[in-house]
Amino acid sequence: MKKILVVDDDCWILDACAQMLQFKNYDVNTAADVKEAKRKLEQKKFHMVISDINLPGETGMELLIHIKQKFPGTGVIMMSGNPKISEDECKRGGAFSYLRKPFDGNQFLSKVDAFFSKSTIKK
Template identity: 30%
Template sequence: MTQKPHILLVDDERSIRDPLTSFLTKNGYRVTAAADAESARRTLNSSAIDMLILDIMMPGEDGLSLCRHVREKGEMPVILLTARSEETDRIVGLEMGADDYVVKPFSPRELVARIKTILRRAGAGAARETAPPTRAFLFADWALNTDDWTLTGADGVAIPLSTADYRLLIAFLERPRQVLTRDQLLDLTQGREANPFDRAIDNQISRLRRKIEPDPKSPSLIKTVWGGGYMLSADVTRS
């Protein structure tokens, strides 16, 4: 399955946000829309995002502050949406590390052309943003070594992990005690969306539980949150 670049669009104006979401989706992108910086931060924390398209002027936390936050975390591409009167903010945004800006009102086709150029340059979709290097995750009675994907129990015995096991476990370890939906887990582990009958994540959860749970039939580490998804109910230490 071809992985579509995942774009987070942040704009408080619904008259811009909704039609632009539709246009970008029709042009082959996966789009998550947010009306403010708070919602955007939640999405950034729970989903694998390839590019941020960000309005500068928003109520509450503005786009420049969110841009600064994103740039402190990594090199995710950022395009700013600005008004003609915001020249100083555009300059500040570029100095903060934004990759480009588009002045309102703008042509959606022009925006798509800029997205393609920046994603091609950044290689998004082939290599996602990663957290700062972590050599090991410690949780419950387990230690996961990220150098060689070795999962070791308290008895010192190493448990083999498949690629799917490792990606799923990392998604939980980077977000302990946070409820993750099936859609979010598919996005984080496979870069795709679920369909209504997709049970791939449920099957992967069952396999992982058999490897790490004291009693897979009554799981205490990876818990099911009815109507929500799954959650790792353990404290995690990085080393």
């Protein structure tokens, strides 16, 4: 089963993303900040991390750098409601894709499915 870590300090978004992914039979864990995300990444192998950029303490971009250095095979999708952040900026940092908030469930799941359709990871 594909394992996904969702990182966001907004509990509504965290819960909505987790529920959509669980409905599609993904093994989902959540974290409210980068510190918690890093701890979970050390404890369990994740195939994908979906992270907000604007987080308390360290940012999602700092988490992206950490993931690409320590877990290079892990796919990353970044999310943000900040219009100043671009998809190109996230992709240059190593993210597979980017979602601008607010987004709908179909947009969200299509980004996840696109990563796994290009990946060699088996469900």
